[in-house]
Amino acid sequence: MENKGTMIQDFTTGSVSKQLLNFAAPLVMSGLLQTVYNMVDMIVVGRYVGSAGLSAVSVGGEVLMMLTFIATGISNAGQVTIAQFIGAGKKDMVSRMVGTLFTFLLICALGMTVVCTLIRENILQWINMPIEAYDYGLDYLTTCIFGLVFIYGYNLVSAVLRGMGDSKRPFIIIAIAALLNLVLDMVFVAGFGMAAFGAALATVISQAVSFICALVYLYHHREQFGFDFKPSSFGIFPDAFKPLIKLGIPMMLQSASITFSKLFISSWVNTYGVVASALTGIGHKLATITNIIAQAFSTAGGSMIAQNIGAEKYERVPRVIGTSMVMDGIFSVVLSAVTLLWPRVVFGLFTSEAAVLDMTAMYMPAAILTYMGAMFRGPMLSLINGSGNFRLNISIAVLDGIVMRIGFAMFLGLVCSMGIRGFWVGDALSGFMPFVIGGAYYISGKWKTRRHIIKE
Secondary structure, three states, rough: EEOOOOOOOOOOOHHHHHHHHHHHHHHHHHHHHHHHHHHHHHHHHHHHHHHHHHHHHHHHHHHHHHOHHHHHHHHHHHHHHHHHHHHHOOHHHHHHHHHHHHHHHHHHHHHHHHHHHHHHHHHHHHOOOOHHHHHHHHHHHHHHOOOHHHHHHHHHHHHHHHHHOOOOOHOOOOOOHHHHHHHHHHHHHHOOOOOHHHHHHHHHHHHHHHHHHHHHHHOOOOHHOOOOOOOHHHHOOOHHHHHHHHHHHHHHHHHHHHHHHHHHHHHHHHHHOOHHHHHHHHHHHHHHHHHHHHHHHHHHHHHHHHHHOOOHHHHHHHHHHHHHHHHHHHHHHHHHHHHHHHHHHHHHHOOOOHHHHHHHHHHHHHHHHHHHHHHHHHHHHHHHHOOOOOHHHHHHHHHHHHHHHHHHHHHHHHHOOOOOOHHHHHHHHHHHHHHHHHHHHHHHHHHOOOOOHHHH
């Protein structure tokens, strides 16, 4: 239930299943809209520019994900710590955490913008961008780099809202951005023929609008929100920064290592040519659907688990995990069935090029493994993140992101001579690692005896 006069949602009483579904539903819709938002760029560019443009947007999008690892890690950590402060009844710390989040992430965004602008050409060379797609890729990446501040800003505002139990406003805001992105893609790419640059420009403008809308909403509700937006409230407060960084660094490492390892594998895939690169990009976008569902329930579950651990109501945690796994499983099975039964139709949404569609049969085993991995991964991440166990996040970062993903891919692709299929399958298999680590953690029961990150 929602506390009167505040934006804070209480997850320590009431029906766990109902609360999780109510909290996760807007996140699922937001995630799907975000997926559509990103897919629109690929669909429009694939249809109006061809496989070279499709490859550029695909690879450029993966690079952009790598550049936002700080936003992802710190925002997720901020969400968890805010939820734990609320669960422990430390409302005074929420405002200090918000001010710290704003200041630190926006400084990071400006720093990343400067650094990435200077090395953008080197980045494309490191990942073996196909020569046919290089110019398109440079246009796309350069434009998106200048939009990093809006991506970081939207991530931090959404994390604050979710940490307080509000998932509806981020959904409304992303819905506006998704619709705007679709319109601008058609205008810039289909109408003006601006190719990959037009798709990137549409994305940046949409991200800017989403961030500004979120910021305006928070400002107009600042009394309920508990943050006054006075200059003195923006700062890096040590008592808030310490738990934020303690959990945020492992989350950043996890995000960075997974994205880096994906880029590393993509650099090998890209050596097989623009067709293989385009197909891999489509596969990754389709996998985003199950990943978004898993992430939504993991995010919602993480906030609920954090509050309940903060309030020492441990008996509610298994119900959060169980409900999350059932919901993740439904979406994973449905997408697996659709992709298996009509692969050319599904992949044909992005391109009509016969060479790309002819290659889809090779990709099917990796696609199904990827979808199934999302089903098992999300619930365990909600436990790990909600409990604030930074050590397990480091383990996942190393094992999932580096050892397993790169190790499996290189072993199957090179040692077993499976070629591109080995890289695809190795990438997919690593997605089960968080389930293995998180499952062992759950069975051990140590999450019950661990107090919470804000007490340490």
